[in-house]
Amino acid sequence: MDLRILTEPQFGGTYEDQLAAARTAEASGFDGFFRSDHYLNRTNPSAWPGPTDAWTTLAGLARETTTIRIGTLVTAATLRHPSVLAISAAQVDRMSHGRLDFGLGSGHDEEEHRLYGVPIPAIEERFDLYNEQLEIITGLWTTPAGAQFNFNGKHYTLSGAPALRTPVQSPTPPIIIGGVGKKRTPRLAARFANEFNVIFAGAADAAAQFARVATAARAIGRDPGGIVRSAAVAPAVGRTNGDSMRRLGVIRQFLPWLRSEAEDLGQVIAGSPNHVVDQIGRYREATGITRLYLDLPDVWDLEQIELIASDVKPQLEGT
Structure with missing residues (x-):
């Protein structure tokens, strides 16, 4: 079982805060450090x-870490032009020496777009x-050096776009797709995804979405076995019940719509390290x-990252 740290910096984390968390996750042996793409x-x-x-x-983390994989879970397609995003992501992959996982989603937060003046269809x-x-x-990532990429779609047209300085990882960085759509989302994942993710899903x-x-x-x-199945949950792990309840309170503060284990396993995991391993x-x-x-x-909360690394992660390795 690979364990990765996922952060939500829109709740106030500065770059320095994220760097400290990424370095702690890397030193603790986590497989990846990811962040949301929200403003x-x-x-x-x-x-x-x-x-x-x-x-x-x-881009900053790519130069200030050395081994941990980095990425977004997930970038909103509505926030950036695809050509610009392709160039940015390829550069981050090169800056990290091939440690980028590329997560892309359709975008969903209408209020966020409205407040910052970004159109959302x-x-x-x-x-x-x-x-x-x-x-x-x-297409841009896989266009050979010296060649050009053309695309004529409903929303975008590229005519004679020169090949990019491509990512280190070939043919592309691992692509993460997620979501709950029952028809189009699985079809897109089948075509493009190296990993399919569900977040806060019972x-x-x-299981039903993975089957689709x-x-x-x-x-x-x-072969569907070539698509990694992953999930995201919010942890509230503590050595004592008080520590766990305090961290559960933080989750309730920032993500009040999430349900507890008793209501729906797969949204919040809380309790002692052994109890969390069981969940x-x-x-x-x-x-x-x-x-x-996670x-x-x-x-x-760097202490929780270190606690999960020392008391939860070893029990899951090899499973």
Whole structure:
């Protein structure tokens, strides 16, 4: 079981805060350090400090870490032009010497877009745009040196785009796709994804979505076993019940819509290290995941990162 740290810096984490968390995760032996791609603090939109940019942050982390994989879970297709995003991501992959995992989603936070003046189309059009972005980004990444890339779509047209300075990883960095859509999302994952992720999904819902992705992959002749199954949950791990409850309170503060284990395993895992290992094990058995992202809205809680590394991670290695 791969364990990765996922942070939510829109709740106030500065670049320095994220760097400290990334270095702690790397020193503790985690497989990856990821961040959300949001600009709006949902629980307190006027909170200070303000937002940081995901790709600017990743560029910095690429140079200030050495072994841990980095990426977004996930970048919103609505926030950036695909050509610009392809160039940025390829550069981050080179700056990190091939440690980037590229997560891309359709975008969903309408209020965030409205407040910052970024257009966001209706869901059907958004998925058309999302599909075209995947076509363009992967097309630009795989265009041979000296050649040109052309694309004529409903939302984007590229005519004679010169080949990029391509990513280190060939043919592309691992591509992460996620979401709950029952038709188009699995089809996109079957075509493009190296990993399919569900975030804050109950075990039954996650298993059903993974099955849809597998069906879509087989329909185009792809082995679904080549698509990593991953999930993201919010942890509240403590050596004492008081520590766990305090961390659960932080989750309730920032992510109040999440449900506890008793209501729906797969959103919040809480309790002692041994209890959390049991929860992860039951979720893994029900869903078939081999990678888990631990979503820490409290990017400053380095102690929990170290606790999970010392008391939870060793029990999951090799499972």
